[in-house]
Amino acid sequence: MAGELDQKKIQKLFSTHAPGIDEVVADYVQGYLSDAATAITSSDGRDGGEDPVEDLIRPMLEDACGSGADVAALCTHFSQMLSELEQAGAMKRPALAKLAAPVNMAVQLAQINKATKASQFGTTDMAHVKGRQVASQVDVKKLRKAELRIAAKMEKRGSKSRYEASKLINENPLDDNDLLMRVNPILDYTSTRDKIKDVKLDSFDISFSGKRILTNANLHLVYGRRYGLIGRNGIGKSTLLRNIAYRELAVPTYISILFVEQEMAGDDTPALRSVLKADLFREQLLRDEAAVNEELRRLDAPEQLDERGEAMSKHEVEAKKAEMGDRLNSIMTKLQDIEADKAEAKAGAILSGLGFNAADFARPTKSFSGGWRMRLSLARALFCQPDLLLLDEPTNMLDIPAVVWLERYLSKWKSTLLVVSHDREFLDEVATDIVHQHSEQLDQYRGNFKSFWSTREERRKNQLREYESQMQYRAHLQDFIDRWRYNANRAAQAQMKIKILEKLPELEKPEDEKVVTFTFPNPEKVSPPVLYMTDVTFGYSPEKKILEHVNIDMQMDTRVAIVGPNGAGKTTLLKLLIGKLDPTGGMVHRHGRLRIAYFSQHHVDQLDVSLTAVGHLKSMYPGNTDEEYRRHLGAFGISGMTGLQEISTLSGGQKSRVTFAGLAVQQPHFLVLDEPTNHLDMESIDALTAALKQFEGGVVIVSHDERFIDSVCTEMWVCAGGKVAKFAGEGIKEYKRMICPADE
Template sequence: MTEELITSAELDKLIASCVPEIDTTISDYLEGYVKDRLASLASGLSGAGPPTAAINDEDGEDPIKGAIRPILESSGGDTKRVGSVCDQLAKLFERATAIGREKHGQNDANGPAKLAVPVNMRAQQAHIDKAARLAQTRPTDLAHTKGRVVASQVDTEKLRKAEARIAAKLQKRELRSDYEASKIVSEGQGSTIDDEELLLKVNPVIDYTSTRGKSKDTHLEDFDISYAGHRILTGASLHLTYGRRYGLIGRNGIGKSTLLRHLSRRELPVPTYISILHVEQEMHGDDTTALRSVVKANIFREQLLKEEKELSAELTKLEEEDPFGPNGEKLTKMEIEAKKNELGTQLNTVMEKLADIGSDEAEAKAAEILYGLGFSASDIQRPTKSFSGGWRMRLSLARALFCKPDLLLLDEPTNMLDIPAVVWLERYLAKWPNTLLVVSHDREFLDEVATDIIHQHSERLDQYRGNFASFWATREERRKNQQREYDSQMQYRQHLQEFIDKWRYNAKRAPQAQMKIKILEKLPILTPPEDDKAVTFRFPNPDKISPPVLYMDNVTFGYSPDRIILRNVNIDMQMDARVAIVGPNGAGKTTLLKLLIGNLEPMSGIVHRHGRLRIAYFSQHHVDQLDVNLTAVGHLAKMFPGKSQEEYRRMLGHFGISGMTGLQTIKTLSGGQKSRVAFATLAAMHPHFLVLDEPTNHLDMESIDALTMALNEFRGGVVIVSHDERFIDSVCTEMWVCANGVVTKFKGEGIKEYKNMICPPET
C-alpha cells in the first residue's frame, strides 16, 4: 500500500530537497521510518481515535514533531524547506490513516472510531518489550544502505526508541522476523565466542581426511559486499586455486579485512568441506600453557584422542570377570569376544587416523612453530593469560599454522613480529602446501611469499600471477593498455556520434544513421582506468635549537635490581639524526624509546634533553593515544583547543584524512586511517624529534611511501623502531642494535646485511 502513496525514489527526492548533503545512513533510516509508519496506518493497525491521534506513535508522540523534523534540522536542513517537507509527510500520514479506517469500516464523521476486534494490550506490550530487547542487543548492520560513511549527528537514544517501536510493529504485522537495527545503535556490540567453538561453527566438517579427492579450489562469481552502509565490492569474482599463495593488497579502508571476514564466516559460498581459519584477533588467555593451546587447536586430533581414550576404557571394562550388557544381563563369552572385535576394529581405525595426521609429532611441531615466532623454551610452558596482547596474537598465528587449514586467511601477520620472526614466517609460508590468502603491505614479505597478487580497488578484485614485484610491473602495463583501449573506443564513439548528428534527419542517409545508432548501442561500456590519487604526508619543520640536543650517558634501566633490561647505554643525537633501532622482541627497544622521551627514568646514568626540545612519540599501540569515541576533528580539538574547525581539518588533510572521514567516529576508521589521525596529532605538536615505534603497521603501501617522503623532508631528528626493511633503508642513515641488554651501533651496510647476519640464507 505504501507504494501507492509514495515510492522510495520519490521519498529520497523529498528528503534531499531540504537536506541535499544528508548522511546516507540518516536518509535510509528516515525512509524506512516513514514507510513503516505509512504501512502501519494504511493497514489500520495503529489504533483508533481522531486522525491526529491515529498518526501518533504508541506512546502518543507525533512522529513528525518528535523524530522527523528534529533529525532533518540537526542534519543541516533549512527550516522553511524542512517545514514544507514535514507538511507533505503529514498529508501522506492522513491519507494512510483514511485508507486504514476505510479498510476496517470506520467512519470519522460519526465520531471516534471503533476497533473491529478487541485488542489484547498485554500481548501487544509483550511484543513491544521483546522487540525493544531485540533492537538493543542484536549486532546488526544496514547492508542495504549506500554512499559514503560519515559521522552521524542523530540522537542515538531517540533512534533506539524509534527503532524499538518499528520492530514491534513489524512483529505485530508478522512482516518479517528479524529487524535490522541502525548501525548507529548497534555499533560496538559483539559476541564472546570461544576459539574452539568458533572453529567448530565455521568448519562443520571435522573429519577432513574424508574429503580427499575433492577439489579444494574456491570459485566465487558475481558477489557483492557492503559494510556499514558502504559498498565494498560489486559484481566481484574471486578464484583461489588450491596450493597457491595469494597476497591481497589495496588502500586503507578499501575493505580487505571485511572480505576476509566474509570468507571466514562463510557469508560467501565457500564449500563446507574446505576448512577455513582466519587469524583476526588475539586469542583469549587462560591457565592453558602456550604449547598446549597450540596443540589443542587441531580439533580433529583432539576428538580422535578422546575417542581413543573412550574405546580403550570400554575394552578394559570387558576384561573384567563379569561384564554386563546395557540391560544388566550377563554377557556370554561369544558376546564378549564379538564386542571386543567390534571395539578393536573401531580403535584400529582411530589409531590409523591419528598416525595419518602425525599425532605423535604434534607437540614437537607446535614447539617448532612457537620457537620460530620468538617464544623461548620457558615461554611455551607459561599460561596463555600471562602473555601481552602482541604475544597472544603470535599464539593465534601459531595455532593457525599448526592446524594447516585448507584455506588460511592472515591479516597483516608481520605487524607484531621482529625481523627474525618475519624471516622465519616468510620461509615457513613459502612452503605452505594449502591455499593462503594474506593481507600485507610489506613488499619484501609479499615478494618472498606470494605466488599471486589480488588487487582490491574500485569495488572490484583484479588478480595477477607472480609476486609483488611482478604485479607492480604488470599493473602499469595493464593500466596503459586499458587507457589505450578506452581512448580508442572514445574516438570511435565520437566518430559514430558525429555521423549520426549530421545525417540523422537526412532522407537519403537516415538508414545509415540508424545503423550507426545500433552499432553505438552495442558497443561495450568502458570505464577509464583509475588514476592513483597521490598520498602526501607533511610534518612542519621545527625551529632550530643548539646542541647538545639529546643524549644518554651510561644509562642503566631495570624494573628491579635483579631484572636489568638495559645497561651502560651511550647515545648522542643531533637535529639531523636518522636512527633505526633494531633487535629481537623483548630486548628493550620500546623501553629505550621511553627513556629517550622521558616516560621512564633510568636507575643510573643521565638522559639529557634540550630545554626547548619537543618530542612527538608514536606508540606501537597508537590507538591508546586516541579517544576513539570522538571524531578525528573532535580529537584534535580536545588535544589542541582554540583553533577553528577548518584548521583542524587542514591538519588532518596533510595526512590524507579529508572530506567526511574527518567527521567519522575514530572507532569506525580502519587501522591505517587511525594511524593517520595519530600522525596528524604528532604534527600538531610541531616537534623537533619524531620517535616512532612501528609506524608502518596498518599503513597501505602508498601511505608508507608518503610517510617515507615526509620523514626525508622533515628537518628535525627521527628515531624509529621498525621491521620494514624498505622503510628503514629509505629513511635511516644509521642503525643501533638492541640485544642482550646492551645497545651498539651496527657497522655493516644496512638492514639487508643485518638480516643476513642474524638469519643466514638457507642453503
C-alpha cells in the first residue's frame, strides 16, 4: 500500500545485519520508521534538514550494536526505503473512512477495564502462561529522551496520527523501583500461600561488563530461612541480587520479590502514604472496591443504560447489582484476609522503628535527605512482606537504635530473606544460613556468621586435605601407567589404572586467602595543645541550634568513637573539628602544623568517577609516578588492573579503599572517619582495624559497627540533645543495652 513500508523487508534486514539485536530496539525502530513514513505521506515531505535515520535511528543502533559496517548498511537501506517512498509520489494523505456508527468511548473503556481486572483477579495464572520474565537491557532513560524528540517532531509537522510510544516508557519517569514492579507484576498473594516458594537455581552463570561473576553456580533458598550473602568487595554480590530481582534467573513468577538497593525517588507523597502505596495488591483491591461501590450507586439511579446505550429493565438492573455484590464480597474477603484495616498502624510502627517520628509521617518524601529516603525504601519493602526480600547493606544508613530494631524485626521474618552485609553482629542476630561467594562459586552453610566462620575454616582444611590426597593418588597411578604401559605382562593392569584415573572426579585446589592490609604512615609528633573545642555552639539558623556548649580536648593518642541517634549532630561535630564549618559561638583550636584527613560517609561524591584510581590520586596529590601510585593503591587492596579501571566500575568497597589510599597520601596527624566501614568487606574492616591500631596519630570515628568500635576506640562520646558528653559505661555493648532494652 502506498505510504507504508515493507515490514517483512525490515525484519529481514535486521536478521541479516543485526541478528542479536534486542527485540525491543528492533520493534521500536520499525515503529519509528512507520511513523516517519506516515509523516512523509501526510505532509509536504520531510522537515527541512531533518533526517529520521541519521538523527535518531543510527545513534540508537550504534548504542545497541556498536558503530560497525552492519549498522551503516542498515541505515543506508532504511534511508533508501524512505527516499523511494518519497519519490514514488505517495505524498497525499489517505482518505478518512467514515464510521458506520458513532463510537461509545465510555462503553469501550468499561470493557477494557473489565478485561484488565479479569486478567488480574481471574483464575488464570498469567505468570505461568508467560513463563520466565527477563528485564530488557534497553537504556530506558535514553529511550525516553528519544520518545520526547519524536513527539516534538510530530507536533512540529502537525501530524494528526497518534504516536505509539514504546511499551517500556511511561508518562512519568521510572525509577528502579518502578522497573522492578514491572518485572514483578501485582500478585494476588492470598492465592499463592499454598504454593512451594523455595527458590532453586542450578548451574547458572552470571557476567557483568565482560567479567565472569559466577560459573556453573547453584543457589537453593528454602522458604522461611534467612540467608546472609558475604564475599569480598567487587566479587559480584550486588550483581547476583539484581539478577534475581529482575528475574534474569529462573525464579518462579508466582514468588513475589522486592529488592532494596538504593534510595527511593522523592515526590509530594507523604511518607506514611508512600509506604502504604508499596503494597500494590492492597492498593488494587481498594481501587476495585471504590469502582464497584460507584457502580452500585449508579445502578440505584432512576434510569440505567446498558452497554448498547439502551434502557435496562428492572430484572437486568437487579442481575447487575447481584453481580456487583458478589464482586464486592470477594474484594472485601481478600481485604479482610490481608488485614487491610491494620495497614496504617503496621506502616507507622515500621517507620517509627526506623527512626521516623510522628511529625515525619506527613512530610513529603522529597523533603527527606538521601539517607532517610533509603530508610523509606526499606520501610516499603518490610511493609510489603514479599516472598523473597533482597537487601543490600541495609544497615549502612542506620544508627544503632535503628540497627537493633531492624535486627529484631528481621529475626522474626516469616518469608525468605537474602541480605548482603559485612556487619558480623547483624548477621549473627539475623541469619539462619550463610552464602559465601568466592571463586565464581557459591558455598552455603547452616547457622549464623559465627558458626560459618568456624565451619568454613574446617571445611577449607578438609578440602585441602582431600585435594592433596587425590593429587598423590593421581601421581601414583600416573607413575604406574608410565612405567608399565608398554610392558606386555603389565599392560592390562596399566589399562585398568588409566580407567581409574579417568573416572576420578576433578577437584580444584581451595584458593589461598588473600591478605588485605591497610597502612597509614605514622606522623611526626606535635606538642599540645593539639585540638580542642571551648564552649562551641552551632546552628544553621539562630532558632534551631544543633550543638550547644560543647567542650572537648584531643591529643595525639586519642581514640574516640562518637555515637548517638541520626540527626543529633555527629557529622556536624566532625565538620567543626576539621574546619569545614565555623561555630556560631565558642572557639575551635587546631595546632598550626596539624594535618587532618577526613573520610566522609558520602565519600563517593568526592571522587571523579570518570577517572581511574591512579588518575584520581594523580589529580588530587600530584608529584609521583604512576608506578608509585599503583604501589600505594596496592597497599589498600587496589592491585593489578583494578587501579587502571574507571572508578565508576568499582564496587562501593573498592571506592572506599581508593579514598583511604588518598587519606594516607596526606600523612595526617588525625584521622576523622565518618562511617568508615560502610561498603567494606570483612577482610577490609579487619585490615582497617589493624591499621588504626598501629597508627600513632589521633583517631575520631562515627560508626554503628559494634565490633569495629570495640576493637579501635578506648573511649566513647554520646552526641544527643545538642550536647556531647563522655559515656561513663563499659563500652558500646552497655550503651546498646541502655538505649535498646531487651524487652522492647
